[in-house]
Amino acid sequence: MSEHYDGLMQLGFSERNGRVITRKKYYEGNSRISADTSQQQAEMPYYFLISTGGGFLEGENYHVDIDLTKGAKALVTTQAPTYVFKCDKHGHLTKQKTLAHLEEDTYLEYLADEVIPYGKSRYLQHNIFELDQSSELIYSDGVTAGWSEDDKPFQYTYFHSLTQIYRDGQLVFHDNMLLEPEFEDMFALGYFEGKTNYNNLVIISQAIDADFIKDLRAFLDEFDFVSDFGISELACPGLAVKILGPTAGDNREVIMECTNYFREKVKGLPALRLRKNDRRG
Template sequence: MSETGLLNLEVKNRNSRTMIHGYYEGAFKYTRPVRLDDDSLSVYLIHVGGGYVDGDTYGSTIKLEEGAELAVTSQASTKVYKSPSKPVEQRTTIQLGAESVLEYYLDPLILYKGAKFIQETTVEMEHNSSFFYSDIITPGWSEDGSNFQYDWMRNKLKVYQNGKLVLFDHLLLEPDDELEGVLQLEGHTHVGSFIIFHPKASREFGEWLYESVIGAHPHVRIGISNMEDNGVVVRILDNRTQTMERIISHIHTFARKELLGKGEISWRKY
């Protein structure tokens, strides 16, 4: 095995029952599926090494067949430490069959001093399948209390619907004197994203979502973009991980209710 950690999940819907098969190797694994409520079967991703270090590579594949539903989260934050020689790389491939639903809801990514990190996620989905994706990027603690001690991070998300590229989201953070300036982080330290693809994720839905978030969090820096193919991209800027987590949870709960007809999910991690 060339990767530091390797993981594969295949999810099927058989006679209204969700069947999960898969395997893992190295420092990457997943828990047995758990049902956190009547509607949601969930899997927790676990890194058994405590953090990502110089030259680590991780690969994961998640495949949902027609009609299958799954919620995926991580057990804890992903921590990336000093990478003096080679960046840490994490590559994820997701395949979603017709009318399948994947909620991909990960804990924050924490980048410590000297970290270099590449994350690439590729999603291939049908036009009538659904995909929720969230991430939070935060600088790690430093001894002198200064922010942005990591070297750089590159986050690429590509989404294909019926073979057509409908979203290419490329976020590059490379700390310099202008990172906190206008058109970059505008004085903030944390970046959050929530991306939704669903047949009912219309422009009107995006407007309702914006009003709901601003109503509950009036001081947050947030932007929402609508895509032609029933998709919504949310970007959030703030200075506290806890605030970002509350907003991401708010968006997730709103989308679950309005698009999936489901209630708030309780991950029960701590």
Template sequence: MTYTGYLQLKVEKKQNRSVISNSFFDGVLKITRPTYLPEGLPLLTLIHVGGGYVDGDSYRTEVVVDEGAKLALTSQASTKIYKSPRFGVTQKMDYFLKNNSELYVKQDSLIPYKDAKFSQQTNVYMESTSTFYYTDVVTPGWSEDGKLFQYEKVASKMKIFIDGRLQVFDHQLLVPDQNLHQFMQLEGYTHLGTFFMIHPHVNELLIEKIREALSSSIDARFGISLLNIPGLVLRVLANSTPVIERIFSVCETVIRKELDEKELIEWRKW
């Protein structure tokens, strides 16, 4: 199958340093050279040179983080989904985490415009000793008449396999025709954020510390839950992307301090 954009990465640990041992990209997807953060964490930025996703586009990303290696992966800017009523836009991402590896994925917001249709499948295959961090934000795109939620559908499925067994299945489906403002959907808010953290030492005490740190958050609603494996999921409803990003930043600060005694990852792009 030919993809609009294809990315393949492998990170290995060599002489106590995580290095990109293999990379291949094709179509409109590119990556920057790695920037090494103080703790030796390589940060890569994914670049889409096409400006946005259009009808019939398909994307595929495969990332392998070898034993003991670590990687931080982010996007250059928000992902814009334009009018795509016939075929829609599809994206599949597969992440493979070996023993004691770490993968941090922070995506800029997804912006579906009028008549956009987007489906994403994310599969994570990890060991119980590895760490997986993931965030995403969905925000309604601008329209000429100023009305919100004029896209057709945004569907996102997340499957996390640990030691070969499916442990987490999350299906996020946004269909404006089904009245997104109603109870148990967006409830009057416009932006939706999702945060996953899988780590061997996540527990209820950590979640309580995160709740306490977020207790002063305003103009947003959030829910945080312990998964049936050592991990947590956070959902945020808000009216702007910066509010959600600040909440994510608070969570990450608490997590890295309590679990790894490390500082917040510097995600800024230059």
């Protein structure tokens, strides 16, 4: 790649003789990739993406590239939230781009922690997923009210998250979130509505239809969640969950219950436990 990156991570997975192998693992700059921790899940390669600098500095540029060839499956998650430090020296954007390519009969779980923007930070993230019609994806991300020296919420200057999911070359999911707290009431209706944490979960699979979503809603009704959330059916076989809550942990409970429901009902996989405070595991 000719473009300069302050942190670059590349992962590639392939299926060979009935098992999935990691055929590519590369990182440079302020980024690291953990060793394969699949022994904790035993079903697929399992990696953590790590930022070694503690956070992203003004004007830095990061890139994540993941590709799965026919029949491969993988679980990729971040080690910690993404901290974006203040960008008040020159006003330059801090940027991160994630590109994932899924070939035929692949399955990727990409569960990213939330972004925590510091006061006066400016951040742009662009997530692009290219799916085959037969591939399956679970993706999550989020953003918080941020951090500031006076502990006041929403002190960052600019946050822009663009997520695009393509299926057989057709755009099936487009999520464009632009937050400028200096000019907007972040607690207003249509924004954070009195909450401080927002998370997004998308699941795409041929197994998801209106009946699946109805059953998922009934399952979630059994829990007394603190966070508010809504589930929407996508134009393609899939669903999106939007979550607002007082803490990242509260939102994560919703994410993990939805994820584990899909894993158990569709994939025949055991419940996933990524954090000590996940409800089940």
